[in-house]
Amino acid sequence: MRVVFLGCTKFSEEILLHLIDQGVEVVAILTIPEYFKINYSSEPIKNTNYSDLSKYAKQLGVPHYEVNSIEGQKMSDYHEELEELKPDVILTMGWYYMVGKTTRSIANHGAWGIHASLLPKYAGGAPLVWAIIKGEKETGVTLFKLDDGVDDGDIISQAKFPIAQDDTIKEVYAKATEASKDILSETLVKGVFSFTPQDKDKIQVYPQRSPKDGKIDWNMSATEIKNFIRGQTRPYPGAYTIISGKKIIIWDAEIEEL
Secondary structure, eight states: OEEEEEOOBHHHHHHHHHHHHTTOEEEEEEEOOSEEOOTTOSSOEEOTTBOOOHHHHHHHTOOEEEOOGGGTOOGGGGHHHHHHHOOSEEEESSOOSOOOHHHHTTSTTOEEEEESSOTTTTEESOHHHHHHHTTOSEEEEEEEEOOSSSSOSOEEEEEEEEOOTTOOHHHHHHHHHHHHHHHHIIIIITTOOOOBOOOGGGOOEEOOOOGGGGBOOTTSOHHHHHHHHHTSOTTSOOEEEEETTEEEEEOOOOOOOO
16 A cells, blocks of 8 residues: 655654554655644644654655645645655545645545544544543544545544543543554555445534633533643643733642542
8 A cells, every 4th residue: 555644743653653664655745844824823833742754754765745834835736746656545644734635536545534533523623632621431533534524534444442530631642542553554554444424414523722722711610620621731732720910821630529
């Protein structure tokens, strides 16, 4: 399987290294810089989970293309280069932009992505953070074929895992990464897969989150506040409150009975 790999996060890096170790033929790597533009922010935002994958392109001796939105670059700028590579799959792992139909059609089996939820639940932005904030006891990852909508393409495979009561985003993120590796080993590496359409009427699209969304509402219950904090703690910017005009970040919380 010839794979064009798209990624720009630490999750992307772990998945890429796993695929290389499993002998998958990565024929090009596309990345996004640490600071980039996205539609929900008028200013460039920082990828707080950033990883530079260009070094792996050099190690593999394959092309590296950067999609720098601040400079007006788009994936479509590299259409001809990607087409010449004749990929079987375009794999998006930790990617912030929609992959257009023209680009998806370049690959024999289309473009695939892993979404960190059990689709159709928690489609959209920050699915692991939302699952923790909402107090879910279980979530998972979904390998799916990208389509025109938000996380609404055909499902290829899913894997569940528990969210323990004291898991923070760090532990849940790690579980999602390992589950993603397992799914890709069973499908992409072995070349055994099928496509199951989603019931699009059941898709729940959640908004992306930014650091300003971490402000604590002290009217929430103690459990809700704890979930809010553990869902946004390190390596993310953290939940916060304002005291005497000063922003105070709260990284951890415990509930004590009075």
